[in-house]
Amino acid sequence: MPQRLLPLALFASCAALIGLWCLSRTAHAVAMPPGNETIAKSMQQMNDALEALSKGITAANREAALEELAKFESAVIGAKAAVPASATKVDEKKRAAFVADYRKTLIDALDFAAAAERAVIDGKYKDADTLVRNKLGGLKSTGHGKFKTEGGK
Numbered sequence: 001m002p003q004r005l006l007p008l009a010l011f012a013s014c015a016a017l018i019g020l021w022c023l024s025r026t027a028h029a030v031a032m033p034p035g036n037e038t039i040a041k042s043m044q045q046m047n048d049a050l051e052a053l054s055k056g057i058t059a060a061n062r063e064a065a066l067e068e069l070a071k072f073e074s075a076v077i078g079a080k081a082a083v084p085a086s087a088t089k090v091d092e093k094k095r096a097a098f099v100a101d102y103r104k105t106l107i108d109a110l111d112f113a114a115a116a117e118r119a120v121i122d123g124k125y126k127d128a129d130t131l132v133r134n135k136l137g138g139l140k141s142t143g144h145g146k147f148k149t150e151g152g153k
């Protein structure tokens, strides 16, 4: 290679390396929020179910209520296996405990939903209502306060 082309070749190699580094960072950034898409979708499904259930559970709508509870439960199962983006902001040493707490809070949601389902099956509609409004509603604020990056909703 002619001597005068050497700086040009060096410059081109550096530019290529910087380009590759930027690309790898972008790919990393896209992959970074692990499970967030999954959580957002599941939460949307939980929200739709909870909104329908919050209108009140009665003998007249028991079948629809059971369907909504099933939708809620399957969405919770989807969300609890994922890792919230908020975990990346937690000190590495405390991260496992944080993720465990996230998962256990959603297991509580599953427990309350199952208890509400049992109440509907037994015809105890008032009990089901209380579980949906008080327990699940309360868990939503607690969960968002602790684990949702932009705060509660």
Ligand code: HEM
Pocket: 036, 037, 039, 040, 041, 043, 044, 046, 047, 048, 050, 084, 085, 101, 102, 103, 105, 106, 109, 136, 137, 139, 140, 141, 142, 143, 144, 147, 148, 149, 153
């Ligand atoms: C119990 C009823 C709950 C309902 C109805 C609910 C609903 C929602 C909704 C509507 C969103 C916004 C989703 C979107 O971006 O489109 C959301 C986000 C989120 N929720 Fe919940 N939530 C509930 C409970 C919880 C609990 C118990 C936790 C934690 C243990 C939790 C953690 C989160 C997180 C981490 C996000 C952010 C997801 C993301 O990164 O986009 N939620 N939730």
